[in-house]
Amino acid sequence: MERLLLAVVLVAVAGVIAWFIQRRQPDVPSSPPEYSVPTQLDRADFTRPEAPWLVAVFTSATCDVCRGTWEKAQILESDDVAVQEIEVAAEPELHRRYQIDGVPLVVIADAEGTVRNGFVGPPTATDLWATVAEIRDPGSVPPGCDHGQPVDPTS
Template sequence: MDRLLVLAVVAPLAGLLAVLLQRWRPGGPVATGWSVPGHLDRADFAKPDVPWLVAVFSSTDCPTCASMVAEAHSLAAAQVAVQEVPAESASELHDRYQVDVVPMLVVADGDGQVRAHHLGPSAPGELRAVLEEARSSRSFDEP
């Protein structure tokens, strides 16, 4: 009999709680937890006069960063500067551009406008495709 009384009290309370939880909606948009900078100050990076910059934001404790950095360096050319931006020695750049996920590769034009980006591990040749996509997005001819 005591169990039946407890059940008669607990069951409606549980039902009420379930209804309230279903109707409760958290406010505000869902945060993604990371963002990609839209513009880089080219003076913050090596070779600011080169038309294209490939910047790889990395960290020594990131297991996929080393392979992305190596592939990014293969993109270096007369018109393309490549620079690794390690969190340990360039934390001010990570902070300034609000980079909170690595590896992050960004491709910026001569004005610093980020034209393309890639987050996380990459397949062979994928970073070259990102660079080519960025270069083809320019609305004017290269110098």
Template sequence: MERLAIAAILIVAAIVVASLAQRRRAASPSAVARSELPPAVDLAAVGMPQGPALVVFTEETCRTCSAALAVVRGPAGAGLPVAEVPFGAERELHRQHGIDTVPTTVVTDIDGRVVDGWVGSVDLSGLAAALAQVVRRPGPPEG
């Protein structure tokens, strides 16, 4: 009888652990397709000057948002200006741009058009490709 009780407790514990692990995976979405991104961002409205930029729509309690910001503010962001648009302070900007999931990270060109972006985790290879499209390196001097 004692072994049966111990087995039952172990089964219940395994179910609880599996349930928690599944919730954690669901709370940390992976990168998704471009179709869920806004077509453009009003750079002036998010406090950015005209030019290529990285814009991250966030929410205060979102851990994935902090990770996305760390990625784009670090060397992976290629020194581009970064705007954080927190939901609590900028609900209207989230609504205007159709943002319903955070983090939503976008790379914009000089006119604010979205070149690429991610809902959830930032895809580093995709980020590098998007940055290559918007960052213009000076060519050799003409002579």
């Protein structure tokens, strides 16, 4: 009789556990965060506001890929193109002002501060350089040349 009672109790406990497992809601699948590119910059906030073009690279010292993104962007520095790294610990106010919530983020702006294009995440050197070339001089990149998927903040 004791064995029968023990078996009934074990079956009942197993049934309750099974019921709880079935009733438990499945975890909601997580989606990757969506980061945005600002559409307008105040050029006075950045280095060389008189330069016709700005490539602003928002980074973090704790971000490994940010270093490579910054190295790719530095090569674009010229009389016409100001290039600046905006590291979050060094310039938190600029990250807050422009609502930068993911790095690396590259923003390409004209003399008025209108953001003409940008990259969320690390661009390839070819994508970055071709995008800047095409924005500065439309038609300079041969037709059919795929230069990645920059984020157009105006669309």
